[in-house]
Amino acid sequence: xxxxxxxxxxxxxxxxxxxxxxxxxxxxxxxxxxxxxxxxxxxxxxxxxxxxxxxxxxxxxxxxxxxxxxxxxxxxxxxxxxxxxxxxxxxxxxxxxxxxxxxxxxxxxxxxx
Amino acid sequence: xxxxxxxxxxxxxxxxxxxxxxxxxxxxxxxxxxxxxxxxxxxxxxxxxxxxxxxxxxxxxxxxxxxxxxxxxxxxxxxxxxxxxxxxxxxxxxxxxxxxxxxxxxxxxxxx
Numbered sequence: 001x002x003x004x005x006x007x008x009x010x011x012x013x014x015x016x017x018x019x020x021x022x023x024x025x026x027x028x029x030x031x032x033x034x035x036x037x038x039x040x041x042x043x044x045x046x047x048x049x050x051x052x053x054x055x056x057x058x059x060x061x062x063x064x065x066x067x068x069x070x071x072x073x074x075x076x077x078x079x080x081x082x083x084x085x086x087x088x089x090x091x092x093x094x095x096x097x098x099x100x101x102x103x104x105x106x107x108x109x110x111x112x113x
Numbered sequence: 114x115x116x117x118x119x120x121x122x123x124x125x126x127x128x129x130x131x132x133x134x135x136x137x138x139x140x141x142x143x144x145x146x147x148x149x150x151x152x153x154x155x156x157x158x159x160x161x162x163x164x165x166x167x168x169x170x171x172x173x174x175x176x177x178x179x180x181x182x183x184x185x186x187x188x189x190x191x192x193x194x195x196x197x198x199x200x201x202x203x204x205x206x207x208x209x210x211x212x213x214x215x216x217x218x219x220x221x222x223x224x225x
Contacts, residue, residue: 090155
């Protein structure tokens with residue numbers, strides 16, 4: 001089944017404790033992205049990647065890191081999480097070409113205390 | 114810059130029609146439309162590309178006015194399953210391929 005998977009789905013952590021949210025896709029898509037969703041603000045792109053080793057900042061990259069060492073994986077790293085990073089996070093992938101429809105993972109709900 | 118969606122919310126009876134608008138201040142390469150049901154991930158509905166190409170859901174239609182940087186999503190003969198929040202996403206393209214900026218969403222409720 002074609003899908004985007006994220007782990008963990010739920011995470012409660014404390015301020016300053018480094019964490020990684022994994023994202024993996026099995027559709028051989030070139031593009032991958034991370035978004036955060038907060039009430040009333042919609043989806044905001046954190047980082048995106050156009051291919052292996054090629055990443056760029058989205059609209060809200062501060063406090064996040066990403067890496068794209070393999071085509072299928074795009075982990076999101078929070079080196080020192082803070083309470084304002086409490087949010088619902090989505091990973092998405094899309095093919096290259098003109099029609100770059102995004103396929104979203106199930107989401108990770110993160111709470112930083 | 115985030116595209117502006119209108120209306121913010123709309124309530125319909127089954128069978129009624131609705132139009133959701135999306136407006137950007139920048140020249141666009143593409144406009145995407147997604148629907149998100151409560152507690153779920155957004156799901157792709159349609160993409161409209163500069164130059165007139167469209168790909169997406171058979172029962173949903175949309176338009177893209179490239180000159181005005183505006184797109185509209187048309188939901189006709191609405192069904193209960195249409196309920197959810199609709200997001201437009203805009204892509205400028207060029208060197209920013211993959212940079213998709215979403216609007217704040219339009220909440221659609223369809224009542225029996």
